[in-house]
Amino acid sequence: MATLSALLVMAVGCGAGIWQLSRADTKIAMAATLLARQQMPILNANAGPWSLEEASERRMIARGQYLPNAAVWLDNRPRPIPPAGSATAQSGFYLMMSLRLEGKDEVLWINRGWAPRNNENRETLPPVKTPSRVVNIEGIVFAHPGKVYELGNNKIDVDVSKPRIVQNFDLESEGKLRGWSQSPFILREVEVGAEDGLLRDWAPLTSGVDRHYAYAFQWFALAFTGFLFWLFTGLRQYQRQSVSNGHRGDQE
Known part of the structure; x- marks a missing residue:
């Protein structure tokens, strides 16, 4: 269950971060087109x-x-x-x-x-x-x-x-x-x-680009947090299993 939750957080975070980066790229492209037409x-x-x-x-x-x-x-x-x-x-x-x-x-x-x-x-x-x-x-x-x-x-x-x-x-x-x-x-x-x-x-058409980058950073940070949660949860589970197996081995 923890793995599924972590994967969901990582997927949402990465997807939203990529979308924010695409929004920024779109604004930059629109501004370049506008500048070219103004020339x-x-x-x-x-x-x-x-x-x-x-x-x-x-x-x-x-x-x-x-x-x-x-x-x-x-x-x-x-x-x-x-x-x-x-x-x-x-x-x-x-x-x-x-x-x-x-x-x-x-x-x-x-x-x-x-x-x-x-x-x-x-x-x-x-x-x-x-x-x-x-x-x-x-x-x-x-x-x-x-x-x-x-x-x-x-x-x-x-x-x-x-x-x-x-x-x-x-x-x-x-x-x-x-x-x-x-x-x-x-x-x-x-x-x-x-x-x-x-x-x-x-305001220039590129206004808001920095905000999209900031939002993208936040979403990627959320995805990274989900990865760390999955990693630490897996390590703790592995350690508990190792300790449990060690106790059984001593008892035998």
């Missing part, structure tokens, strides 16, 4: 149309005017890179805002950045400055701004004439809701230093 020529959203396959993870510039009344605030988003010395991630919003492309009857959704939540009143939106003029935006193309777990399907009647807070952003649903012609991707803005109340210090 490709910069796309111009106004010169499209571009498909998601053509533009995904590429750098892109866009020129147009924001439609602030259509803003969508994505709730429960941790600060991409926590401040130095902070042990916990600060919760806040991603601001998704539509950009009417200049010279085109098309909208491009922009992830403008992160802003902290008002801890006293979660319905109070952060103060953010939005230019009323035509602007130039540079960013990286993604299929969506990332998803968080939510209860329900968020299918409720909404007022499209004013900003709203949601858990997740559905690009296709937004287009149908507003009857817009829009790009099949979002653009995550990369400009830093702009004094508009938003942070754009995006």
Whole structure:
């Protein structure tokens, strides 16, 4: 029974450790792919149309005017890179805002950045400055701004004439809701230093790799502990059998 338990612990520990290492390798490979695509020529959203396959993870510039009344605030988003010395991630919003492309009857959704939540009143939106003029935006193309777990399907009647807070952003649903012609991707803005109340210090795709390595070490340590348990249990059993056989030999 002890042997079976030890083997089970070793199998689980080794399997989970290998899985954590594969997760780390996947993130490293994804980051390398993203970096390679960012080195490709910069796309111009106004010169499209571009498909998601053509533009995904590429750098892109866009020129147009924001439609602030259509803003969508994505709730429960941790600060991409926590401040130095902070042990916990600060919760806040991603601001998704539509950009009417200049010279085109098309909208491009922009992830403008992160802003902290008002801890006293979660319905109070952060103060953010939005230019009323035509602007130039540079960013990286993604299929969506990332998803968080939510209860329900968020299918409720909404007022499209004013900003709203949601858990997740559905690009296709937004287009149908507003009857817009829009790009099949979002653009995550990369400009830093702009004094508009938003942070754009995006975490690299390799963030979390060290955590996967730490988890893998813990799982392998558990497997090694199971091996030691099996080894010591076997040695003790062998010693007891030797002593028992020795007593029987003396009695004879």
